[in-house]
Amino acid sequence: MPNKQSAANALRKAVKRNAANKKVSNKLKDLVKTSLKQIKAGEKQVKEEYTKTIKAIDKATKKGVIKKNTASRKKSRLMKKINALK
Numbered sequence: 001m002p003n004k005q006s007a008a009n010a011l012r013k014a015v016k017r018n019a020a021n022k023k024v025s026n027k028l029k030d031l032v033k034t035s036l037k038q039i040k041a042g043e044k045q046v047k048e049e050y051t052k053t054i055k056a057i058d059k060a061t062k063k064g065v066i067k068k069n070t071a072s073r074k075k076s077r078l079m080k081k082i083n084a085l086k
Helices: 005-041 046-063 068-085
Strands: none
Touching: 005 046, 005 068, 046 068
16 A cells, blocks of 8 residues: 555556556457457458457557557568468
């Protein structure tokens, strides 16, 4: 338990931010997993799902949930797998 008022405020902020970041992170992971499952199954709607995933990756990067290089790596690996389908 924090002793000072400012520490208590910081703790409350940290809890809220952690919850928000966790929500974005979980959504991102789910989208990546569904994209990978569709790629593995060889479905035609992979491109549609890919655009949603890319959008989510970019938003997470903008919010600071993941780093820029991590986002680039994830996008690159997904695109590589999609191109291998053709």
